[in-house]
Amino acid sequence: MDHRKYVPVLKWKMGEYQALARLSEEIKSRVVPLIEVPPAGFDFETKQVKKTPSEHLKDFGKKLNDKWQDRNCLLDLKYFDPKIKMGSQHYVNFIFDQTIANDCGAIPVLSLQSDEAFLKAVAKIPSIEESGIAIRLANGDFDNPQLADQIKDIGKRTGVGWGETDVIVDLCRPEYIPKTVFRGGLAMMLASIPQLNKARSMVVIGTSYPKVLAEYKDKEQHVPRMEWIGYKDFVGTLDEQARIPTFGDYAVAHPDLVELDMRFVTPYAKLRYTLEDSWYLAIGKAVRTEGFEQYRDMCKSLIKQPFFDGPNFSAGDEYIDQCAKGKVKTGNLSTWVWVANNRHITKTLSDLSSFFDL
Numbered sequence: 001m002d003h004r005k006y007v008p009v010l011k012w013k014m015g016e017y018q019a020l021a022r023l024s025e026e027i028k029s030r031v032v033p034l035i036e037v038p039p040a041g042f043d044f045e046t047k048q049v050k051k052t053p054s055e056h057l058k059d060f061g062k063k064l065n066d067k068w069q070d071r072n073c074l075l076d077l078k079y080f081d082p083k084i085k086m087g088s089q090h091y092v093n094f095i096f097d098q099t100i101a102n103d104c105g106a107i108p109v110l111s112l113q114s115d116e117a118f119l120k121a122v123a124k125i126p127s128i129e130e131s132g133i134a135i136r137l138a139n140g141d142f143d144n145p146q147l148a149d150q151i152k153d154i155g156k157r158t159g160v161g162w163g164e165t166d167v168i169v170d171l172c173r174p175e176y177i178p179k180t181v182f183r184g185g186l187a188m189m190l191a192s193i194p195q196l197n198k199a200r201s202m203v204v205i206g207t208s209y210p211k212v213l214a215e216y217k218d219k220e221q222h223v224p225r226m227e228w229i230g231y232k233d234f235v236g237t238l239d240e241q242a243r244i245p246t247f248g249d250y251a252v253a254h255p256d257l258v259e260l261d262m263r264f265v266t267p268y269a270k271l272r273y274t275l276e277d278s279w280y281l282a283i284g285k286a287v288r289t290e291g292f293e294q295y296r297d298m299c300k301s302l303i304k305q306p307f308f309d310g311p312n313f314s315a316g317d318e319y320i321d322q323c324a325k326g327k328v329k330t331g332n333l334s335t336w337v338w339v340a341n342n343r344h345i346t347k348t349l350s351d352l353s354s355f356f357d358l
Contacts, residue, residue: 001166003235006031006247006349006352007031011036011038012038013337016337017068018342019338021068022315022342024314027345027349028068031349032073033074034109034136039053039079053084053086054087061101064099064102065102065103068104068105069103071105074106074107074134074168075106075109077091082115082117092118096108105131108134109136109168112137119154119158122158129164133155133164133165134167135151137169137189139170139174166199166200167199169205171204171206171227173255176226176227176229182230186204197243204246206230206249207227207249208226209223209250209254213268213270213283220280223278224277232355251344253341267286269285269292270282271283271302272336273340274347282298291330292330295336299321302324308320316343316346317346319339
């Protein structure tokens with residue numbers, strides 16, 4: 001995996017995995033998604049979890065193969081309680097037994113916070129020598145004076161060499177301004193990782209996507225994609241011999257995993273459309289009272305914009321065009337998640353091709 005690839009961080013939910021499944025074959029060949037598997041969720045009415053962990057994950061491998069086949073993906077299980085057991089198995093082995101049985105190209109993601117049981121479970125994955133591992137480093141990890149030793153310890157405990165390790169620097173939602181401060185901080189982070197150039201790959205992930213979209217309600221607005229702007233600026237300062245990091249982001253979402261009681265939440269119609277250096281955001285009215293038909297007018301407005309790339313650019317663009325013309329249903333909230341993410345992934349890879357003259 002090098003700078004010609006792209007790593008979008010996606011929660012494993014219907015809208016997100018449908019976005020992946022509906023990418024063109026060419027785009028799929030250049031995407032290595034970092035999939036975060038959310039927990040089963042909480043039923044606020046009964047005050048209980050919706051499913052047991054085994055019920056929640058029993059068909060994970062089958063569904064991953066159905067949506068992504070045998071292509072590589074990075075699989076992060078950070079949201080699971082370390083105490084969870086699947087019978088006599090650690091949940092890591094329960095899940096990776098499925099991915100192997102279904103011929104998925106899943107790569108386990110670890111962190112400096114991965115406990116002893118997690119590391120042992122990863123070491124037991126039958127395909128670990130072939131798949132390798134990924135180590136995901138957060139901002140706070142770089143204040144750890146034992147960073148280098150802990151990274152080496154992960155490789156030792158899992159039995160995976162540095163040349164089979166993907167290193168992911170997850171900036172989450174950093175300050176991208178001033179640019180010189182951002183560039184300098186990122187350079188120092190990368191320099192503190194031992195023998196980084198010998199790792200299988202190095203990925204830099206970040207986002208500037210807003211946590212709350214309420215301020216954009218009843219208006220159309222452009223929000224800068226500072227992670228992409230900052231990445232281009234950083235790469236532009238590297239010398240010709242430097243290794244270029246792979247770009248990653250959180251697609252069209254904030255990094256936080258939010259569990260909401262939908263009985264008391266008022267979701268609004270949201271149309272999000274990724275441009276080269278910004279997102280076009282159109283926030284409509286409450287779907288509970290105004291319904292989803294409002295998306296037709298929102299799509300009509302979008303396809304009239306000079307920046308609309310036309311129905312042939314991506315499956316997401318096609319759906320927007322068809323919705324505006326009344327040829328498809330207006331769908332539900334998950335529909336517009338897959339539309340936004342499918343467009344975003346396709347556009348980001350188009351931008352990478354232009355930037356690197358691929």
